[in-house]
Amino acid sequence: MHSPVEQFTxxxxxxxxLFGYDVSFSNSALFMMLTVILSVAYLTYAMRNRDMxxxxxQASAEMLYEFVSEMVRSNVxxxxxxxxxxxxxxxxxxxxxxxxxxIPYSYTFTSQIVVTFVLAAFIFVGVTLVALIKHGMHFFSxxxxxxAPKVLIPFLIIIEVISYFVRPVSxxxxxxxxxxxxxxxxxxxxGLAVMITGAGGVAVAGSILPFLALIGLTGLxxxxxxxxxxxxxxxTCMYLNDALHLH
Amino acid sequence: MANSVAVKTTGxxxxxxxxxxxxxxxxxxxxxxxxxxxxxxxxxxxxxQIFWLVVSFTLAYVLMSRIVTPxxxxxxxxxxxxxxxxxxxxxxxxxxxxxxxxxxxxxLADARSExxxxxxETLANATQEADKKNDxxxxxxxxxxxxxxxxxxxxxxEALKELDDVASASAVDAAASLAGVKVTKTDAxxxxxxxxxxxxxxxxx
Numbered sequence: 001m002h003s004p005v006e007q008f009t010x011x012x013x014x015x016x017x018l019f020g021y022d023v024s025f026s027n028s029a030l031f032m033m034l035t036v037i038l039s040v041a042y043l044t045y046a047m048r049n050r051d052m053x054x055x056x057x058q059a060s061a062e063m064l065y066e067f068v069s070e071m072v073r074s075n076v077x078x079x080x081x082x083x084x085x086x087x088x089x090x091x092x093x094x095x096x097x098x099x100x101x102x103i104p105y106s107y108t109f110t111s112q113i114v115v116t117f118v119l120a121a122f123i124f125v126g127v128t129l130v131a132l133i134k135h136g137m138h139f140f141s142x143x144x145x146x147x148a149p150k151v152l153i154p155f156l157i158i159i160e161v162i163s164y165f166v167r168p169v170s171x172x173x174x175x176x177x178x179x180x181x182x183x184x185x186x187x188x189x190x191g192l193a194v195m196i197t198g199a200g201g202v203a204v205a206g207s208i209l210p211f212l213a214l215i216g217l218t219g220l221x222x223x224x225x226x227x228x229x230x231x232x233x234x235x236t237c238m239y240l241n242d243a244l245h246l247h
Numbered sequence: 248m249a250n251s252v253a254v255k256t257t258g259x260x261x262x263x264x265x266x267x268x269x270x271x272x273x274x275x276x277x278x279x280x281x282x283x284x285x286x287x288x289x290x291x292x293x294x295x296q297i298f299w300l301v302v303s304f305t306l307a308y309v310l311m312s313r314i315v316t317p318x319x320x321x322x323x324x325x326x327x328x329x330x331x332x333x334x335x336x337x338x339x340x341x342x343x344x345x346x347x348x349x350x351x352x353x354x355l356a357d358a359r360s361e362x363x364x365x366x367x368e369t370l371a372n373a374t375q376e377a378d379k380k381n382d383x384x385x386x387x388x389x390x391x392x393x394x395x396x397x398x399x400x401x402x403x404x405e406a407l408k409e410l411d412d413v414a415s416a417s418a419v420d421a422a423a424s425l426a427g428v429k430v431t432k433t434d435a436x437x438x439x440x441x442x443x444x445x446x447x448x449x450x451x452x
Contacts, residue, residue, distance in 0.1 A: 005285055010292035021294040028292075029299035036307040043315045050322045052329060058322075065319040085312035093307050114293045115300050180287070 004187035008111055008180070027107040028115075031100055035109075039096040064092070068233070075237035079244045087240075090119070091233040098179065098225030102218070110228075111179035113172065120172035123236050131243035142246050171235055178228045182221045189214040414439040 012024035046061035054062055068088045072080045094110060101108025109115050131139045143160040144153060189210045196207040286292070415435040422430040
């Protein structure tokens with residue numbers, strides 16, 4: 001019997017070493033590349049005719065674009081326009097990564113804390129730099145809540161600074177934990193169904209219960225995959241908005 | 248644009264930093280990995296994941312920002328302008344139709360009032376003429392009637408006079424032949440007149 005977390009194991013498919021570091025092309029890397037190739041191929045193929053009246057495929061690509069575009073517009077405003085390609089890439093990368101990971105025998109690279117943390121840290125540092133470039137030293141007023149009583153200001157600054165630095169952690173852990181928990185749960189129920197079937201006899205009929213649960217959970221996981229990609233992206237938009245407009 | 252480039256380079260630096268940290272940490276924690284912990288905490292796999300994340304995400308960013316988003320944006324933009332143009336044309340056409348309707352209605356109203364005026368005029372003229380003709384005809388008739396009446400009166404008077412003469416003559420003759428009385432013409436006339444006066448009274452009884 002396999003452990004339910006065994007599915008997260010990184011397996012090297014092709015050994016590569018760069019400057020002394022092991023950067024082997026693994027199952028995780030394969031699905032990252034697949035995500036990029038499939039999403040770009042889909043979006044390019046969908047828009048191939050540049051139809052004035054879009055077909056189903058083109059309409060879906062346009063919907064994705066307008067969804068992210070609207071998200072940036074309503075959360076960041078017009079100043080967020082230069083960051084749109086990044087936000088769009090981020091959303092598509094996470095959405096396709098999460099969805100591809102739900103296909104049996106595939107790999108969910110977003111279930112790796114290192115992946116979500118590097119993304120979140122990149123966003124955190126980038127957003128902080130954007131704020132420093134735009135507002136200079138004035139940026140630090142961000143840690144002083146406006147209208148707070150003078151006595152409380154030192155404490156509030158501490159709290160604000162902590163909450164600011166916790167951002168990349170909460171952002172990365174949210175996605176990672178959702179993916180980890182979801183896929184583990186799927187594996188547990190699938191394993192249960194297999195185990196009951198293995199008992200033989202009348203017990204085989206009982207395996208229908210975990211199997212039905214598995215079907216329901218798969219639907220739930222599709223929802224979580226979409227929702228977590230959305231949450232990650234919209235929080236990025238909010239951080240960017242804070243950086244551009246401070247309070 | 249400059250901002251996003253800055254963001255990117257920092258991200259790469261940070262990636263490298265985490266990379267370094269992970270590699271430093273991995274020998275210390277590698278021991279925990281064999282005891283069946285989470286594969287996510289196997290730090291030896293972090294460099295490859297970070298490396299391929301940077302590669303794939305950068306590739307995705309380049310493809311999305313260079314090819315995918317400009318293409319979708321241009322199609323949406325094109326459709327937007329096209330729709331605006333069409334809407335503008337439709338508005339113009341509607342305006343034209345409205346103008347046409349207004350002018351048509353005005354022409355119709357004008358024609359209607361003109362026709363009404365003409366009808367009224369014609370009717371008035373016709374009535375006037377008819378009245379004139381009627382009057383003339385009535386006058387003519389009246390004169391004719393008057394003439395005829397005078398003629399009748401004359402004839403009647405004459406006839407009555409003649410009747411008196413005849414009656415007195417026959418009375419004279421009758422008196423002479425029946426009674427042998429010689430009656431003067433004057434007396435006969437008187438008698439006839441008296442008889443004539445009595446007659447209507449008798450007839451009435």
